[in-house]
Amino acid sequence: MERTIISLFEGDLEGILAKTFERIDSNGTSPKAIIYFADFENFEFYTEELYKKYPDCSIIGSTTYVNFTTCGSSHQGLSVMAIFDGIECATGEIHDISTYPMRHVDNIKKAVSELSSTENACCLEFTSAFSNGEEIVLDTFEQGLKETGITLAGGSSGANPGLFMTKVGLNGKVFNNTCVFILIHNLNGKVFIHRGNLFKPTNVILTSTDVDCEQRIVYEYDNEPAADVVAKNLGLSLEQLKKDMLFHPVGRIKGKELFVAGNSRINPDGSIVYLSRIYNQTKVNLLEMANFDSAMLELSTTIRSRLGHPSFAIAIQCNSNSMILEKKRLFDLYTKTLKDNFTNFVGLSGYGEQINNVHLNQTFVTVVFE
Numbered sequence: 001m002e003r004t005i006i007s008l009f010e011g012d013l014e015g016i017l018a019k020t021f022e023r024i025d026s027n028g029t030s031p032k033a034i035i036y037f038a039d040f041e042n043f044e045f046y047t048e049e050l051y052k053k054y055p056d057c058s059i060i061g062s063t064t065y066v067n068f069t070t071c072g073s074s075h076q077g078l079s080v081m082a083i084f085d086g087i088e089c090a091t092g093e094i095h096d097i098s099t100y101p102m103r104h105v106d107n108i109k110k111a112v113s114e115l116s117s118t119e120n121a122c123c124l125e126f127t128s129a130f131s132n133g134e135e136i137v138l139d140t141f142e143q144g145l146k147e148t149g150i151t152l153a154g155g156s157s158g159a160n161p162g163l164f165m166t167k168v169g170l171n172g173k174v175f176n177n178t179c180v181f182i183l184i185h186n187l188n189g190k191v192f193i194h195r196g197n198l199f200k201p202t203n204v205i206l207t208s209t210d211v212d213c214e215q216r217i218v219y220e221y222d223n224e225p226a227a228d229v230v231a232k233n234l235g236l237s238l239e240q241l242k243k244d245m246l247f248h249p250v251g252r253i254k255g256k257e258l259f260v261a262g263n264s265r266i267n268p269d270g271s272i273v274y275l276s277r278i279y280n281q282t283k284v285n286l287l288e289m290a291n292f293d294s295a296m297l298e299l300s301t302t303i304r305s306r307l308g309h310p311s312f313a314i315a316i317q318c319n320s321n322s323m324i325l326e327k328k329r330l331f332d333l334y335t336k337t338l339k340d341n342f343t344n345f346v347g348l349s350g351y352g353e354q355i356n357n358v359h360l361n362q363t364f365v366t367v368v369f370e
Contacts, residue, residue, distance in 0.1 A: 002027055003086055003188075004312045004344045006070045010077030013042060017049055017078075024082045030054065031082035033089050033182065035124070035314060036061035036169075037348050038078045040159045043167050044174045046078050051172025058089045060182045061169045062126040065158040065319035065349040068335050070342075075160075081312070081346040086188040087369075090114035091170055094140055094179040097133030101140045101179070108144025108181070115185050118148040122191045122367060124314060125154035125181035129166040129351035132216055134359040135277055137179045142357050150183065151356060153193045153367045155316040156275075158350035161323075166351070189370025192306045195355050196299045196364040197258055198292070198321055201251055201285035204233045208282045216264070216274045225270030233286055242266050246320045249362050250274075250284040260287065262320050262352075262361030275318075275352055275361045292330055296337040299364065303341060307370045313338065315347035316365040322349040342368065 007023040009016045024031060031054060038046045040063045050059050067079035090111035094104045108123075115121060123145060127134055134156060141152055157166035170180035184191070206229060210220035221229040231241045234248060241248065245263040252259045261284070264273040278284065303310060315338055325331040338345045353365045 003084055005082045005084070006080070006344045006346060008067055008069045008071040008074060008077065008079045010074045013045060020078060020080055021053055024080070027084055029084055031057050031084050032087055033057060033083045033184065034059045035081045035346055036078060037064040037067050037346065039063065039076050040163060040165070040167065043169065047169035047174050048172055058091050058182055059171050060091060060124070060126065060180055062155070062157040062348055062350065063159050063166045065160060066322050068315070068347040068349070070339055070344050073331065073335060079346055081314070081344065086186065088115060088185045088187065090183045092181055093170055093175065094137060094181070095177065097127060097137050097177055097179055098131035101133065101137050102143065105140050105144045108141060111181070111183050112145065112148055112150070115183060117185060118150050120190050121150045121183060121185040122193065123150050123152040123181055123183050124367060125152065125179050125354065126168045126348070127154065127156050127179040127354070128168050128176045129156040129158070130164050131177050132214060134352055134354060138354060138357050138359060151191065151193055152354065153316065153365050154181070154354040155348045155350040155365070156352035158319045158348065186369050188311070189309070190307055191370070192303060192368045193355060194299060194303050194366045194368065196295055197260065198290060198295055198324070198362060198364065199249060199251065199260060199287040200290040201253060201258060202288050204286040205283055206250070206286065208278050208280055208284065211278060211280045213277050213279055216277055217271050218274065218278050219271040226272045227266045227270045230272070230286065238266070246324050247289065249287050251287045252282060252284050259358060260360055260362045262318055276359045296334065299366065300337060300341050303366065303368055307368055309370055310342050311369050313342045313345040313369070314367045315345055316353050317347070317349055318353065318362045319349045319351060321362050321364070
């Protein structure tokens with residue numbers, strides 16, 4: 001019996017389901033957990049049908065910009081990781097993420113109480129995008145997981161560019177304005193969460209001087225319209241900046257760590273809307289792409305040094321990074337790096353990444369189970 005099984009199928013919906021069920025059932029036993037990703041249009045159908053087939057299994061998923069797995073990648077269809085043994089898990093939901101998610105903190109505490117141990121355990125969460133609620137959701141998790149030692153990783157759900165709506169799913173139900181989560185206790189070894197960057201800081205440092213934190217808008221850098229300042233420092237026109245926004249995030253440096261904030265759009269007044277919060281009077285660096293091969297080498301060597309026998313992984317990255325890698329024809333090399341290091345992996349491409357108490361963009365997050 002395999003510990004995990006991966007499937008990725010596209011085509012007609014009934015055919016996708018039939019092949020997915022056949023692949024999962026080939027292991028000869030029922031899965032304990034299923035993690036799945038799918039295109040926005042058919043996500044609700046997959047969510048309901050997976051739960052009908054495996055009602056005793058913990059099933060969690062999200063819409064994604066692109067499916068990427070051990071089996072390949074696709075912008076349509078359904079990708080699934082089924083986990084059969086070596087874990088125990090508990091699930092829950094956090095609603096009202098745009099207003100007051102803390103009222104649901106007891107759902108986290110209840111899930112923790114269902115585990116036999118919190119050692120070698122992690123919280124994997126998926127948060128619906130465009131509610132601007134990731135930061136306060138993480139505050140809720142920080143309270144709910146306090147003193148448990150459980151680490152957290154997750155992502156904001158994804159969709160095709162221009163579709164400003166995403167969905168998450170848990171045990172047959174589909175949600176928006178909600179975070180769904182699964183606590184996974186690894187009975188076979190450790191859990192390690194790796195964070196890597198595709199970008200590096202330039203020497204250009206800007207100070208945010210007029211912001212709306214809750215709406216993630218920076219109106220001014222250094223007392224001038226934000227987009228004008230960024231474009232000027234990059235030597236670009238505003239039109240060029242709008243066209244190439246994927247390649248020009250900003251980052252806050254804390255010690256040796258880089259926290260990236262990705263661009264969402266430029267408003268007519270010259271303000272910039274970001275996908276994570278930038279606070280007033282914060283110093284940020286303009287970023288540029290780092291060496292891709294070095295980033296992949298760092299990912300591999302760091303994980304190998306921390307875990308003796310990596311088994312399976314859940315990879316999370318921003319759809320902005322996915323599009324950059326596609327444009328530069330590097331996406332297959334990214335998935336090859338994952339495939340070369342783990343028996344099985346499944347990936348989400350969404351609108352942000354979360355690791356412990358920090359919400360980020362354009363970052364590689366990899367949750368690895370020994």
